[in-house]
Amino acid sequence: MTDQTQDRIAGLVNGADVLLFMKGSPLFPQCGFSSRAIAILNHLNVEFDSVDVLQDQEVRQGIKAYSDWPTIPQLYVKGEFVGGSDIMMEMYESGELAQLFADQGVTQA
Amino acid sequence: MPMAAADIEALIVAGIPDARVEITDLAGDGDHYAARVVSASFAGLPRIKQHQAVYAALDGRMGGVLHALQLTTAAE
Numbered sequence: 001m002t003d004q005t006q007d008r009i010a011g012l013v014n015g016a017d018v019l020l021f022m023k024g025s026p027l028f029p030q031c032g033f034s035s036r037a038i039a040i041l042n043h044l045n046v047e048f049d050s051v052d053v054l055q056d057q058e059v060r061q062g063i064k065a066y067s068d069w070p071t072i073p074q075l076y077v078k079g080e081f082v083g084g085s086d087i088m089m090e091m092y093e094s095g096e097l098a099q100l101f102a103d104q105g106v107t108q109a
Numbered sequence: 110m111p112m113a114a115a116d117i118e119a120l121i122v123a124g125i126p127d128a129r130v131e132i133t134d135l136a137g138d139g140d141h142y143a144a145r146v147v148s149a150s151f152a153g154l155p156r157i158k159q160h161q162a163v164y165a166a167l168d169g170r171m172g173g174v175l176h177a178l179q180l181t182t183a184a185e
Contacts, residue, residue, distance in 0.1 A: 032177075033177075064172070068161060069157075069160075069161070069164075070171040070172035071172045081157065083156060083157055083160070084160070086160070086180050087156050087157065087160065090156065091156075
């Protein structure tokens with residue numbers, strides 16, 4: 001990953017309270033795992049931004065190195081990597097994700 | 110190219126020797142799996158680190174030849 005890509009990704013994750021790197025858009029997710037991540041965020045009623053990695057090969061590859069995580073989707077809250085869709089689901093079911101959003105003062109949608 | 114469940118399990122155990130691994134072939138197509146990995150070595154680690162340990166054992170296959178692996182991890 002180039003420094004430039006690294007800087008771009010840092011700018012993205014620090015530029016939104018809740019950011020999902022995904023395949024496709026929230027309305028038209030292009031992968032079941034991204035679709036599941038969107039469903040969870042919608043269910044918790046939080047405002048979030050998303051980045052469609054299918055539109056940006058640099059970010060698609062770069063984000064995997066940035067977070068040391070091999071798959072998409074990836075959720076960031078306040079610049080911190082939270083996990084992929086499996087971790088999101090586990091945290092959603094246990095109530096931890098709602099708690100994290102509340103603790104971080106994330107805006108409700 | 111799909112991977113056999115036994116190969117996935119063998120890789121995880123090679124990387125995390127005390128791991129107990131349960132693999133489910135979700136779609137019956139040899140391409141969409143769920144894995145539950147339990148290891149004492151996960152104790153005290155956040156979930157991200159637990160998952161990263163499994164991905165490290167899979168040595169670059171996750172997100173590559175292994176497209177869909179739903180992962181849950183736990184310490185003992």
